[in-house]
Amino acid sequence: MDHTEQQRLGAPEPVALRQAPLGGQANSGAAQRLLEAQVPYYAEQAGEVALFEHAHRQCLPLLIKGPTGCGKTRFVEHMAARLGRPLITVSCHDDLSAADLVGRHLIGPEGTVWADGPLARAVRTGAICYLDEVVEARKDTTVVLHPLADDRRVLPIERTGEQLVAPPGFMLVISYNPGYQNLLKSLKPSTRQRFIALNFGYPAPAVEQAILQTEAGVDAALAARLVKLAEALRRLTDHDVEETASTRLLVMAARLVASGVPLLPACQAAIVNALTDDADTAAALDEVVRAVIGHGG
Numbered sequence: 001m002d003h004t005e006q007q008r009l010g011a012p013e014p015v016a017l018r019q020a021p022l023g024g025q026a027n028s029g030a031a032q033r034l035l036e037a038q039v040p041y042y043a044e045q046a047g048e049v050a051l052f053e054h055a056h057r058q059c060l061p062l063l064i065k066g067p068t069g070c071g072k073t074r075f076v077e078h079m080a081a082r083l084g085r086p087l088i089t090v091s092c093h094d095d096l097s098a099a100d101l102v103g104r105h106l107i108g109p110e111g112t113v114w115a116d117g118p119l120a121r122a123v124r125t126g127a128i129c130y131l132d133e134v135v136e137a138r139k140d141t142t143v144v145l146h147p148l149a150d151d152r153r154v155l156p157i158e159r160t161g162e163q164l165v166a167p168p169g170f171m172l173v174i175s176y177n178p179g180y181q182n183l184l185k186s187l188k189p190s191t192r193q194r195f196i197a198l199n200f201g202y203p204a205p206a207v208e209q210a211i212l213q214t215e216a217g218v219d220a221a222l223a224a225r226l227v228k229l230a231e232a233l234r235r236l237t238d239h240d241v242e243e244t245a246s247t248r249l250l251v252m253a254a255r256l257v258a259s260g261v262p263l264l265p266a267c268q269a270a271i272v273n274a275l276t277d278d279a280d281t282a283a284a285l286d287e288v289v290r291a292v293i294g295h296g297g
């Protein structure tokens with residue numbers, strides 16, 4: 001199959017531990033540390049962690065919108081681990097068919113066997129199913145989500161006649177980047193109105209600084225400089241880049257610096273050259289980099 005799929009099977013922890021909220025009184029210090037070690041780091045932007053937990057509890061599907069590299073995938077990974085659910089991720093593309101999601105019959109040595117697709121597997125196992133860049137998928141594909149995303153919570157499998165009922169742990173999460181969106185690629189209203197929606201942007205400066213320190217292991221002063229640079233780059237609107245400097249690019253620049261690359265070439269490689277192919281635009285971005293971090297970098 002064409003889609004990429006990651007499945008993180010729930011670690012074999014005691015159920016009580018898996019269901020206890022982080023910081024809950026029920027956990028011993030050691031168990032708490034064990035749990036935290038298994039949860040991918042995620043710095044919250046604005047109440048989205050609690051919102052996700054409520055949505056999960058209420059069996060509501062979630063749409064996350066936001067620019068590239070702002071933490072959408074990390075957020076979903078964090079929440080799946082935090083809630084103790086397996087995570088099944090599908091990167092959507094324009095060739096993705098309903099069968100790729102739901103499943104198909106395969107011919108093997110024993111004859112024809114049914115093979116669940118990632119969506120059916122997620123429903124059966126009560127996983128969190130994350131469909132990334134969902135607007136890329138063909139519209140007939142997204143329609144298979146409808147009975148699953150509304151109060152019916154079922155996945156009909158036409159070819160086998162099965163009707164899978166989603167258990168309470170199952171949650172559907174979809175995301176896309178509205179920046180790339182065109183009219184042809186927007187979600188049908190009947191699809192989007194089945195989801196509650198969260199708008200992500202780049203994190204506030206203090207949060208982004210903490211992310212750089214944690215993700216790249218750089219000190220507060222360097223992280224603060226890179227965040228200043230990002231703020232200056234994000235203020236530029238009049239240039240030929242599709243999207244501005246993301247948190248992801250800042251993390252990459254910080255990791256280069258942590259590894260011993262001087263700040264200026266690290267920013268040029270991880271930020272300026274990554275943002276554009278156009279020589280004039282690169283020169284303009286480079287000027288901002290030099291102005292903010294200084295020539296000595």
Ligand SMILES: Nc1ncnc2c1ncn2[C@@H]1O[C@H](COP(=O)(O)OP(=O)(O)OP(=O)(O)O)[C@@H](O)[C@H]1O
Pocket residue numbers: 041042043044045066067068069070071072073074075177203211215247248251
């Ligand atoms: N809030 C956050 N907490 C921790 N790390 C973050 C956060 N936001 C961004 N990052 C860092 O930025 C990187 C990119 O984030 P992520 O892959 O989640 O972006 P995304 O929004 O899914 O982007 P895309 O739309 O391109 O898939 C992460 O690997 C992580 O290092």
Ligand SMILES: [Mg+2]
Pocket residue numbers: 072073074132
């Ligand atoms: Mg992503």
